[in-house]
Amino acid sequence: MMSSYQQAPEPGRIEARGVSIRLGQGSQAFEAVQALDFTIAPGEFVCILGPSGCGKSTLLGALAGHLLPSSGVLEVDGAPVAGPSPERGMVFQHHTLLPWRSVLDNVAFGLKMQGQGKPERHRRASEMLQLVGLADFAERWPSQLSGGMQQRAEIARVLINRPRLLLMDEPFGALDAQTRSRMQELLLDIWTRIRTTVVFVTHDIDEALFLADRVLVMSPRPGRFIEDLRLSFPRPRRASLLTSAQFTHLKRHCLALLRHEEGRELPRLTPLGLPDTDPPPLRIAL
Amino acid sequence: MTSTFTRWPVRLASLLACLLFWHLAASSKLNLGLFTFTYVPTPKAVLDAAWQLLTSSSLLAHLTSSLSRVFSGYLVAAVLGVSLGLVIGRSKWAEDTLLPPLEVLRPIPAVAWIPLAILMFPSSELSMVFITFTGALFPILLNTVHGVEAVDPRLVASARSLGAGRYAILREVILPGALPSIVTGLAIGMGTSWFCLVTAEMIAGQFGIGYYTWESYTLQNYPDIIVGMLLIGVLGMGSSALVKRLGALATPWYRLRRGA
Numbered sequence: 320m321m322s323s324y325q326q327a328p329e330p331g332r333i334e335a336r337g338v339s340i341r342l343g344q345g346s347q348a349f350e351a352v353q354a355l356d357f358t359i360a361p362g363e364f365v366c367i368l369g370p371s372g373c374g375k376s377t378l379l380g381a382l383a384g385h386l387l388p389s390s391g392v393l394e395v396d397g398a399p400v401a402g403p404s405p406e407r408g409m410v411f412q413h414h415t416l417l418p419w420r421s422v423l424d425n426v427a428f429g430l431k432m433q434g435q436g437k438p439e440r441h442r443r444a445s446e447m448l449q450l451v452g453l454a455d456f457a458e459r460w461p462s463q464l465s466g467g468m469q470q471r472a473e474i475a476r477v478l479i480n481r482p483r484l485l486l487m488d489e490p491f492g493a494l495d496a497q498t499r500s501r502m503q504e505l506l507l508d509i510w511t512r513i514r515t516t517v518v519f520v521t522h523d524i525d526e527a528l529f530l531a532d533r534v535l536v537m538s539p540r541p542g543r544f545i546e547d548l549r550l551s552f553p554r555p556r557r558a559s560l561l562t563s564a565q566f567t568h569l570k571r572h573c574l575a576l577l578r579h580e581e582g583r584e585l586p587r588l589t590p591l592g593l594p595d596t597d598p599p600p601l602r603i604a605l
Numbered sequence: 606m607t608s609t610f611t612r613w614p615v616r617l618a619s620l621l622a623c624l625l626f627w628h629l630a631a632s633s634k635l636n637l638g639l640f641t642f643t644y645v646p647t648p649k650a651v652l653d654a655a656w657q658l659l660t661s662s663s664l665l666a667h668l669t670s671s672l673s674r675v676f677s678g679y680l681v682a683a684v685l686g687v688s689l690g691l692v693i694g695r696s697k698w699a700e701d702t703l704l705p706p707l708e709v710l711r712p713i714p715a716v717a718w719i720p721l722a723i724l725m726f727p728s729s730e731l732s733m734v735f736i737t738f739t740g741a742l743f744p745i746l747l748n749t750v751h752g753v754e755a756v757d758p759r760l761v762a763s764a765r766s767l768g769a770g771r772y773a774i775l776r777e778v779i780l781p782g783a784l785p786s787i788v789t790g791l792a793i794g795m796g797t798s799w800f801c802l803v804t805a806e807m808i809a810g811q812f813g814i815g816y817y818t819w820e821s822y823t824l825q826n827y828p829d830i831i832v833g834m835l836l837i838g839v840l841g842m843g844s845s846a847l848v849k850r851l852g853a854l855a856t857p858w859y860r861l862r863r864g865a
Contacts, residue, residue, distance in 0.1 A: 385762050405768040415763035419781040419858045428777070432768035460858045480767065591762055 374542025380590030678737030690749025748790025752783030
């Protein structure tokens with residue numbers, strides 16, 4: 320029998336024409352990204368590489384539908400992005416699993432929203448957990464998992480909807496180096512089984528070169544693409560790739576591109592717009 | 606676990622020390638200039654008065670009237686406070702239209718409501734329930750609003766990306782996310798509802814612990830006043846603890862995170 324996750328979702332095609340995104344209000348407003356033109360082919364693994372605050376996460380938020388472009392056209396499979404959709408799954412830097420649901424119920428959340436019955440959605444969520452290696456942790460609370468496991472559960476939760484686009488915002492940025500490298504291999508492994516278009520945002524050159532078919536390098540504010548690198552490293556890729564001569568050569572090239580933009584420290588932007596302000600003060604009445 | 610066992614004797618000793626100080630101060634009629642214990646009844650006198658109330662036939666009537674007043678007011682406040690809080694926390698428009706009048710009403714003490722409560726409600730029973738309601742409403746409302754506003758916007762964005770609609774977001778993300786704060790509001794509200802009981806039962810004609818306390822004051826039965834005060838304190842503490850306990854059962858993930 321064919322497992323449900325092997326039923327091929329149709330990877331999405333992205334087309335952007337003159338996309339600009341403004342953030343902030345009034346005189347504080349600025350263009351986070353400016354006049355972007357690009358196309359991403361179905362099934363491609365694209366990394367957007369750029370320094371902190373350059374607007375790469377902003378672009379990702381627009382692809383997810385959390386932010387609207389202020390001008391230009393952003394289309395997925397020919398239809399303009401009008402809001403969030405399960406067809407465009409989003410993985411944040413820090414997990415967004417619901418703390419009050421077990422890992423299994425978190426992964427099954429998308430199916431619940433589709434109105435599937437409990438036995439069916441638990442069966443499919445268990446399969447998904449198996450795929451990311453979390454089968455033994457199904458009944459735990461998210462807070463009982465390590466950072467790497469939380470991200471794996473997050474990825475499983477997004478993939479269960481069989482999205483045409485997998486959008487990842489520095490998903491391994493908060494993990495330690497060893498876990499990060501294991502997660503990168505796991506992601507590529509999953510990607511060979513569930514073909515979907517991946518847009519992966521990172522500021523880590525090694526990560527971008529290791530994962531991607533194609534690396535788009537972005538300059539800081541206003542964000543613009545300054546390089547479009549196509550990588551032909553054979554797959555499956557293993558950690559030994561990181562020390563090969565060709566890899567080092569490309570890394571030097573990327574370093575030079577990013578160094579060109581050094582000296583401008585910008586606050587990190589998020590796919591939901593400007594960074595969070597402090598939570599509202601507690602108002603307790605007696 | 607052992608730490609809680611070793612801490613209990615200390616807590617008990619603290620209570621006993623307070624009792625001992627009360628006994629010494631009241632029996633020696635301690636006068637500290639600024640205030641005096643001359644007319645404060647001794648623990649023994651209070652104990653006798655408590656025993657008298659305990660063996661009298663009216664205790665049950667006092668208890669049932671007070672409990673039913675506090676709980677009816679509290680329940681209405683809980684339902685209204687949580688639902689209004691959810692609406693105000695979610696919608697800027699609701700916040701602008703509903704919150705300003707509520708903020709004006711909030712500082713008004715229960716005592717000031719008495720005349721209007723008597724005029725507005727057909728029975729004195731309903732006026733009393735209304736007073737306990739005003740006591741509980743605001744802590745519940747404001748804590749719910751705060752809980753809703755403090756829900757991580759990333760959780761909401763993520764749920765939307767996973768296909769959740771407006772109602773699903775409220776049920777799956779906002780409500781559970783605000784629940785720990787709502788539970789805090791419910792526990793504080795339970796306390797403030799008891800807090801308003803004496804005020805409410807100033808209107809009462811016959812029964813209620815608040816009425817018993819107020820009547821003892823007018824009749825100058827000082828030990829009885831303290832019995833009433835202690836009874837309200839114990840009942841208020843007990844019902845707040847009950848709310849907290851139920852709240853902890855409803856938010857198992859939260860307890861776990863705090864305990865970790």
